[in-house]
Amino acid sequence: MQGTDLSLILGGAASGKSGLAEKAVLASGRQPVYLATARAGDDEMQEKIDRHRARRDSRWMTIEEPLEAAQVIESQAGGRAVLLECLTFWLFNQLEAGRSVSQEQARLTNALQSARCDIVAVSNETGLGIVPPGEFSRRFGTLQGELNQRVAGLAGNVALVVAGLPMMLKGRLPG
Amino acid sequence: MQGTDLSLILGGAASGKSGLAEKAVLASGRQPVYLATARAGDDEMQEKIDRHRARRDSRWMTIEEPLEAAQVIESQAGGRAVLLECLTFWLFNQLEAGRSVSQEQARLTNALQSARCDIVAVSNETGLGIVPPGEFSRRFGTLQGELNQRVAGLAGNVALVVAGLPMMLKGRLPG
Amino acid sequence: MQGTDLSLILGGAASGKSGLAEKAVLASGRQPVYLATARAGDDEMQEKIDRHRARRDSRWMTIEEPLEAAQVIESQAGGRAVLLECLTFWLFNQLEAGRSVSQEQARLTNALQSARCDIVAVSNETGLGIVPPGEFSRRFGTLQGELNQRVAGLAGNVALVVAGLPMMLKGRLPG
Numbered sequence: 001m002q003g004t005d006l007s008l009i010l011g012g013a014a015s016g017k018s019g020l021a022e023k024a025v026l027a028s029g030r031q032p033v034y035l036a037t038a039r040a041g042d043d044e045m046q047e048k049i050d051r052h053r054a055r056r057d058s059r060w061m062t063i064e065e066p067l068e069a070a071q072v073i074e075s076q077a078g079g080r081a082v083l084l085e086c087l088t089f090w091l092f093n094q095l096e097a098g099r100s101v102s103q104e105q106a107r108l109t110n111a112l113q114s115a116r117c118d119i120v121a122v123s124n125e126t127g128l129g130i131v132p133p134g135e136f137s138r139r140f141g142t143l144q145g146e147l148n149q150r151v152a153g154l155a156g157n158v159a160l161v162v163a164g165l166p167m168m169l170k171g172r173l174p175g
Numbered sequence: 176m177q178g179t180d181l182s183l184i185l186g187g188a189a190s191g192k193s194g195l196a197e198k199a200v201l202a203s204g205r206q207p208v209y210l211a212t213a214r215a216g217d218d219e220m221q222e223k224i225d226r227h228r229a230r231r232d233s234r235w236m237t238i239e240e241p242l243e244a245a246q247v248i249e250s251q252a253g254g255r256a257v258l259l260e261c262l263t264f265w266l267f268n269q270l271e272a273g274r275s276v277s278q279e280q281a282r283l284t285n286a287l288q289s290a291r292c293d294i295v296a297v298s299n300e301t302g303l304g305i306v307p308p309g310e311f312s313r314r315f316g317t318l319q320g321e322l323n324q325r326v327a328g329l330a331g332n333v334a335l336v337v338a339g340l341p342m343m344l345k346g347r348l349p350g
Numbered sequence: 351m352q353g354t355d356l357s358l359i360l361g362g363a364a365s366g367k368s369g370l371a372e373k374a375v376l377a378s379g380r381q382p383v384y385l386a387t388a389r390a391g392d393d394e395m396q397e398k399i400d401r402h403r404a405r406r407d408s409r410w411m412t413i414e415e416p417l418e419a420a421q422v423i424e425s426q427a428g429g430r431a432v433l434l435e436c437l438t439f440w441l442f443n444q445l446e447a448g449r450s451v452s453q454e455q456a457r458l459t460n461a462l463q464s465a466r467c468d469i470v471a472v473s474n475e476t477g478l479g480i481v482p483p484g485e486f487s488r489r490f491g492t493l494q495g496e497l498n499q500r501v502a503g504l505a506g507n508v509a510l511v512v513a514g515l516p517m518m519l520k521g522r523l524p525g
Contacts, residue, residue: 012300012304016320125362125512126479128477128512129301129362129476131304132308141364149365162300163183163324163326165327169512169513187475187476187491189477189495191495303479312480338358338360338495340519342517
């Protein structure tokens with residue numbers, strides 16, 4: 001990791017993964033940066049964004065960027081810790097924008113590898129249920145699984161969060 | 176826990192979580208009480224209830240209560256170990272009855288915290304797959320995840336059961 | 351286990367379970383046999399089969415058998431390590447062929463118990479999401495969960511793979 005630290009926090013919906021990720025970033029002692037990839041497409045999403053925002057205090061710098069996470073990460077100085085929330089929305093946004101996922105994934109993982117800042121990336125684990133019918137669900141599940149594998153391979157620390165509690169797959173949570 | 180013991184056993188459908196929970200209760204050496212929250216709504220459900228019932232021997236006292244688990248727990252004396260089977264049906268029943276989930280969840284967690292008996296609660300982990308389309312699925316998944324987080328926070332012991340084998344997230348199984 | 355070794359590798363779609371299973375078989379130092387249960391029913395499936403095949407080098411012997419995994423395992427000599435890929439397709443194929451799953455499961459587990467070869471079985475964990483509507487999904491999830499429990503009970507080593515990383519539920523991966 002060349003002196004910087006990449007962590008991946010996996011979990012399901014409403015698993016408590018975001019709360020754990022925020023704690024890990026704050027515990028790092030670096031300047032916390034919140035890189036939000038979600039788009040407020042509807043009321044439900046807007047409410048979730050507002051809820052997460054209300055939880056973050058004035059220490060946080062927030063950057064909203066649905067597509068260009070790679071670029072944002074490249075521009076961050078050392079001494080910062082970026083919470084990338086989350087890879088699942090990032091992936092969804094790339095698909096929605098009609099971009100090449102393999103190309104964007106390569107750009108993102110390059111940025112993660114050459115980053116000067118610490119990074120805590122949050123992502124959904126979506127592979128452990130029965131796949132609902134529909135080609136998009138199946139394709140999204142495959143792409144999400146491949147992205148998680150790729151980032152987990154690069155990360156020094158990987159946790160799976162269940163009911164708010166982390167199981168370490170590799171390393172340990174920063175802090 | 177003020178001398179009593181709260182355990183949470185999470186797992187998927189057909190994961191073996193109920194069998195492990197029954198063993199944990201029997202191993203505690205206390206009077207086993209089976210608090211069943213399932214309603215026999217159809218043949219499939221009735222069959223499942225019958226299968227679980229056939230597995231329990233005469234040591235067990237059975238209480239069937241789809242909605243008022245909080246009240247049942249409050250009324251249990253010390254020296255008993257209650258198997259609360261399960262939080263997922265409890266949640267579903269509250270929604271079906273049109274009750275306020277946040278209010279009922281507060282009542283239940285209060286009862287869990289002030290209980291004089293030991294408790295082993297069983298709940299489904301439902302967050303690790305792709306969410307099927309439909310607002311109810313999404314809402315139920317969120318409520319289930321929040322309930323699991325809340326109870327896991329209170330419990331001294333939390334296990335995730337996969338293929339009949341427990342992974343401990345916290346503490347250890349009673350017995 | 352009578353001197354032979356049975357391992358079960360569980361994981362979701364695109365979790366990296368197959369790659370880990372291949373490594374485990376090769377690390378065993380025995381003659382690797384790939385027992386493929388998938389049927390090339392459509393282009394998507396054919397592509398997946400081709401991708402897995404391209405990853406295996408000339409050391410591997412490949413046997414394609416959608417239904418009679420029990421028979422294939424019984425016929426394998428000691429000194430071989432069989433990668434059974436996977437129990438999920440095997441189960442699906444039994445259902446599609448209208449066979450009795452309980453009977454076929456008994457045949458398969460008998461074969462696993464009396465095998466002279468080492469075996470690494472791959473299977474999907476499908477129980478940790480919200481069950482999609484539809485009777486087949488629910489039934490398949492239950493049968494898959496029961497099969498995984500049964501094989502995990504017999505296996506000396508059981509891993510759950512998430513994002514390419516194994517969590518050991520029992521024993522350790524061969525190699």
